Amino acid sequence: MHDKTLTQLAAALQKSELSSRELTAHYLQRIEKADATLNSFISVTTEQALTQADAADQARARGKTNLLNGIPLALKDIFCTQGIKTSCGSKMLDNFVAPYNATVVEKLNEAGGITLGKTNMDEFAMGSSNENSHYGPVKNPWDLSAVPGGSSGGSAAAVAAGLTPAAFGTDTGGSIRQPASFCGITGLKPTYGRVSRYGIIAYASSLDQAGPMARTAEDCAHLLNVIAGHDARDSTSVARVVPDYAEALNAPLSGLKIGLPVEYFGDGLDPDVEKAVREAVKVYESLGASVREVSLPHTHYAIPAYYVIAPAEASSNLSRYDGVRFGHRCENPEDLIDLYKRSRDEGFGNEVKRRILIGTHTLSEGFFDAYYKKAQQVRRLIRQDFLNAFKDVDVLMGPASPTTAFELGAKKDPVSMYLQDIYTIAVNLAGIPGISVPAGFVGNRPVGLQILGTHFAEAQLLNVAHQFQQATDWHQKRPAFAEETA
Amino acid sequence: MALEETHVRRAAHLARLAISDDQASRFVDDLSQILDMVDQLQRIDTDGVAPLAHPLDATQRLRADEVTETNQRDTFQRCAPVVEDGLYLVPRVVE
Amino acid sequence: MQWETVIGLEVHVQLATKSKIFSGASTAFGAEPNSQACAVDLGMPGVLPVLNEQAVAMAVQFGLAVHAEIPEVSVFDRKNYFYPDLPKGYQTSQMYHPIVGPGEVEITLDDDTVKHVRIHHAHLEEDAGKSLHEDYHGMTGIDLNRAGTPLLEIVSEPDMRSAKEAAAYLKAIHSIVTYLGISDGNMAEGSMRCDVNVSVRPVGQAEYGTRAEIKNVNSFRFVERAIAFEVERQIELIEDGSNVVQETRLFDPERDETRSMRTKEEANDYRYFPCPDLLPVVLDQAYVDHLREALPELPADKRERFQSELGLSAYDANVLSASRSMAEFFEEVKDVCGDAKQAANWVQGEFSGALNRENLSIEQSPINARQLGELISRVMDETINGKAAKEVFQALWNNQGKSADEVIEAKGLKQVTDTGAIEAMIDEVIADSPAQVAQYCDAEPEKRGKMIGYFVGQVMKASRGTANPQQVNKLLKEKLDAKL
Structure with missing residues (x-):
């Protein structure tokens, strides 16, 4: 069962070849067997999942035909789930049972989706390896000595290992695309504002966006259909018609204009990763697309700009964790300052503290113009680079990450970790959508092809990704670990 | 712009983070590295470029002035560390 | 030396919306603690603000009433600091692009002269909660019902020169907001609160002296008293050869004095930056014109x-x-x-x-x-x-x-104007008061005017107040003078 895509499982449910209860129980059993090794879940909601599955089966019997009805799913532990612990990977929220659902969760519930559990992640979504979780690192099912990427590492590993047909992640600087690439799955970061951020614990509010992670672009299209759309509770969500993302999947690619940003094929890119990506581009040429080089001249300023803007927003977003209304509170505070300082010192891990400190420093008096204002100006230049490129080409292609998954514990200093996101981070600054699709291997570790489109071009990205998956079988490869768990 | 330990200590105080002397020197190293990387920004001429706060050029939508929330105090205070008589308690605040 | 007082006011006006500025929780006063604090007001993880259209309309109405510029675009910023009554660790406010630009208020002084006080700007922001200092085992209780109530902060230029002018300005603002119906203006319940910036300088000196900010001066009377005390304190300091320190002070109405709040001050750096959860507010001309036409x-x-x-x-x-x-x-x-x-x-x-x-x-x-x-x-x-x-x-x-x-x-209070009826009553009174009539006749002519009062009183009494007093006066004088 777990070999099938979400779309295939939906068809099987539709034809009553199996029940949602059987399907859900199967995945719960796989999680039970495999997750002691992988550590991809923080919470597994067995009872609730089975109750939801029974309800979905009954709804189907009464005539409910939603594609997602009865399909098991996993949620990154950043989505607030009513009555279920929502930790955001942090000791700070280890005791936090959310009193409400994120809008994404509401929409999934209405569609009849089953929540298997909450997946592991870098604390407050800050990281590129999932090693910053209070709940320990997640292992990459392709190679247990490698990281799954981050921050949505638990979601990526769980999908790759066949512990769930699909999962949801969030992407602030590459946190869906990079782990999707490291784990050999398909992951989409929609346009900023396409999916409601309500109930998603904020890291950097002007960059955060939720999206689907699954085996195929087709699966992602069905999932995006459910979660996209305007939400009156999120001022930054966009009131714009949501197309049927599954409808255009089969449009032919003849005449498609692909741009290869020269800056995405420069120093620091692993030659084997480059080879795999260039091979993938050749597949597109064989499908009738034309390819040309383009330039995104400010690419190298994306990481510096991001590490001002994201920490600045984070430093403010994370001030609410003060030990007063929810979350960790230190024992016997002497006074108010002691309550704040010790609760936050004990509740936050080092990477979170680093980013709070950087953000606080760069916003403070005497530094604001040189850092924050400058970074916002550079942000405009970066967005303009993309808008200029999309005047000439339909989509951009390149690697999702300069290397394949690296060893657990390999990146000791923060900056070398930050440089991992060189190809993904500018996308968030510009607010455009991006997708990572499996495009080969280096040794036993997957390579991800990243495809970028202009604002609200999700349907086109999914079409372009789907056509690649019709012509290749990289997305069908399974790690040995997944089979051993069978 | 070189980062001094006083900067880190000031930021830690503003952000209400307790940091030990050990941690302070480690944060000075880490943060210096990060800021060195960030300082590349100074190489770009941004004269006349308007700062961009949001990736889309959208404007704020307004909510009708209606009371839509009900009293959920008990639910919300279930995840609160210390409450009494419906109040959140903190160490004595001296005005 | 002659001293001149320079005063500027920051007035916080709670807007009379039904719901909060960024959430659908009620703003009603006096509810059970924390019963009107929803997830957004509490700053719970993941929740987001959405702006109340009425708060925007009210701010613009105020701006129009003080002949202010209404900029097309205004932006919300975050003011970052930790305090228990501030749940998110920042206050959503407007630092760089306020909703109301420069304007002007006309004030009337006691001698009926009119003066103009310039408004620097007015901006929208959210109110904080309340700290309750009753003893909870040595702890302070936090009630966040007020958190998120819309405030319009009206910042004047330092145009006032006396405590009386400051009070007149505050009254003028009170009268404008209550006229507009955008606030109940109830100072006792905190619907209108005032911070006063005061400095002194020698008369004739162009530059301003160092100012002190007096917080939470919450009645017209306190404004005058706080300024009077503060001016005296500052002049005394300077005349004694020391300096006024730029600081925040608290007015204590019981002791009638201001005192330093240095403890709360400590190295604030609010790190304002644009709130990424809210987008720029854009007001088109038609909207502003529509509000202008509807002004009372x-x-x-x-x-x-x-x-x-x-x-x-x-x-x-x-x-x-x-x-x-x-x-x-x-x-x-x-x-x-x-x-x-x-x-x-x-x-x-x-x-x-x-x-x-x-x-x-x-x-x-x-x-x-x-x-x-x-x-x-x-x-x-x-x-x-x-x-x-x-x-x-x-x-x-x-x-x-x-x-x-x-x-x-x-x-039966209808006035009696019938001469005959009044004459009858007069005759009766004269007949009943021979002694008084005799006195009247014996008196010096210039004293008689005063003595007639007695007779008027008697006639009015007899008419139970209904006789026309002018007629009574006139007829009495004729009849008495006839007795001379």
């Missing part, structure tokens, strides 16, 4: 009209336009009785006196404008005399009749 007549315009059209004195015009309810009451009384001066006298005299005595607002008055207007009409057409009018007023106030006419009828 404002106090300054009313004051002007009361003088130029109704011929009231500057003083009367000022008093009667001070609040919208007072002005509306007065205008209705005037329309009913048809005489602005009589209406002004009655509304400021008998009516305001009665309200003050019983500590009632105009809305709570037991007598309405129509009743008072009709009463005045009866005085003007001489149906009753002034003394009876007061009795009718009292009866209406005590709800002893529905209209002046009903009371006049029931109590």
Whole structure:
């Protein structure tokens, strides 16, 4: 069962070849067997999942035909789930049972989706390896000595290992695309504002966006259909018609204009990763697309700009964790300052503290113009680079990450970790959508092809990704670990 | 712009983070590295470029002035560390 | 040395919206602690703000009322600091692009001169919660019901030169916001709060002295007292050879003094930056024009009209336009009785006196404008005399009749103007008072005028107050003088 895509499982449910209860129980059993090794879940909601599955089966019997009805799913532990612990990977929220659902969760519930559990992640979504979780690192099912990427590492590993047909992640600087690439799955970061951020614990509010992670672009299209759309509770969500993302999947690619940003094929890119990506581009040429080089001249300023803007927003977003209304509170505070300082010192891990400190420093008096204002100006230049490129080409292609998954514990200093996101981070600054699709291997570790489109071009990205998956079988490869768990 | 330990200590105080002397020197190293990387920004001429706060050029939508929330105090205070008589308690605040 | 006082005010006005500025929780005053604090107000993880359209409309109305520029784009920023009554660790406010630009307020001073105070800007922000300092095992309790209530912070230029001017300015702002109906202006409940910036400088010096900011001065009276104390303190400091420190001070109304709040001050750095959860607010011209057309007549315009059209004195015009309810009451009384001066006298005299005595607002008055207007009409057409009018007023106030006419009828207060009837009463009084008549006749002619009072009193008493006093006077004098 777990070999099938979400779309295939939906068809099987539709034809009553199996029940949602059987399907859900199967995945719960796989999680039970495999997750002691992988550590991809923080919470597994067995009872609730089975109750939801029974309800979905009954709804189907009464005539409910939603594609997602009865399909098991996993949620990154950043989505607030009513009555279920929502930790955001942090000791700070280890005791936090959310009193409400994120809008994404509401929409999934209405569609009849089953929540298997909450997946592991870098604390407050800050990281590129999932090693910053209070709940320990997640292992990459392709190679247990490698990281799954981050921050949505638990979601990526769980999908790759066949512990769930699909999962949801969030992407602030590459946190869906990079782990999707490291784990050999398909992951989409929609346009900023396409999916409601309500109930998603904020890291950097002007960059955060939720999206689907699954085996195929087709699966992602069905999932995006459910979660996209305007939400009156999120001022930054966009009131714009949501197309049927599954409808255009089969449009032919003849005449498609692909741009290869020269800056995405420069120093620091692993030659084997480059080879795999260039091979993938050749597949597109064989499908009738034309390819040309383009330039995104400010690419190298994306990481510096991001590490001002994201920490600045984070430093403010994370001030609410003060030990007063929810979350960790230190024992016997002497006074108010002691309550704040010790609760936050004990509740936050080092990477979170680093980013709070950087953000606080760069916003403070005497530094604001040189850092924050400058970074916002550079942000405009970066967005303009993309808008200029999309005047000439339909989509951009390149690697999702300069290397394949690296060893657990390999990146000791923060900056070398930050440089991992060189190809993904500018996308968030510009607010455009991006997708990572499996495009080969280096040794036993997957390579991800990243495809970028202009604002609200999700349907086109999914079409372009789907056509690649019709012509290749990289997305069908399974790690040995997944089979051993069978 | 070189980062001094006083900067880190000031930021830690503003952000209400307790940091030990050990941690302070480690944060000075880490943060210096990060800021060195960030300082590349100074190489770009941004004269006349308007700062961009949001990736889309959208404007704020307004909510009708209606009371839509009900009293959920008990639910919300279930995840609160210390409450009494419906109040959140903190160490004595001296005005 | 001669000193000049320089004052600027920051007035926080709670806007009278039903729901909060960024959430759908109620803003009603006095609810159970934390029963009106929703997830957004509590700063729970993942929740987001959405701006209340009424808060925006009210801010713009204020801006239009003070002839301010309304910028097309305004932006919300975060002001970052930790305090238990500030749940998110930042206050959403407007630092760089406020919703209301520079404007101007007209104030009227005690000597009826008019002065203009410039408004630097006004911006929208969210209110904080409250700390309750009753002892909870040595802890402080936090109630976040007020958190998220919309505030308009109105920042003046340092244009005021005395405590009286500052109080007049505060009254002018109060009257504008209550006229507009954008705030109840209730200072006791904290709907209007005021921070005062005060400095002194030698008369003739161009640059400003170092200022102190006095926080939370929450009544018109306290504004004057706090400034008076602070000015004296600053002058004393300088004359003793030391310096005024730029700091925040708290006014203590019980001790009538201001004192330093240095403990709370400690190295604040608010790290303002644009709130990424809210987008720029864009107001198009049509929207602003629509609000402009819907503005009510404002106090300054009313004051002007009361003088130029109704011929009231500057003083009367000022008093009667001070609040919208007072002005509306007065205008209705005037329309009913048809005489602005009589209406002004009655509304400021008998009516305001009665309200003050019983500590009632105009809305709570037991007598309405129509009743008072009709009463005045009866005085003007001489149906009753002034003394009876007061009795009718009292009866209406005590709800002893529905209209002046009903009371006049029931109590028989109709004025007696029939000469024959009055003469009969006079003859009777003269007959009953031989001793007084004799005294009158013996007195020096210039003292007789005064002595006639006794007889008038007796005749009025005999008529139970209904005789026309002018007629009584005239006829008495004729009859007594005939006895000489």
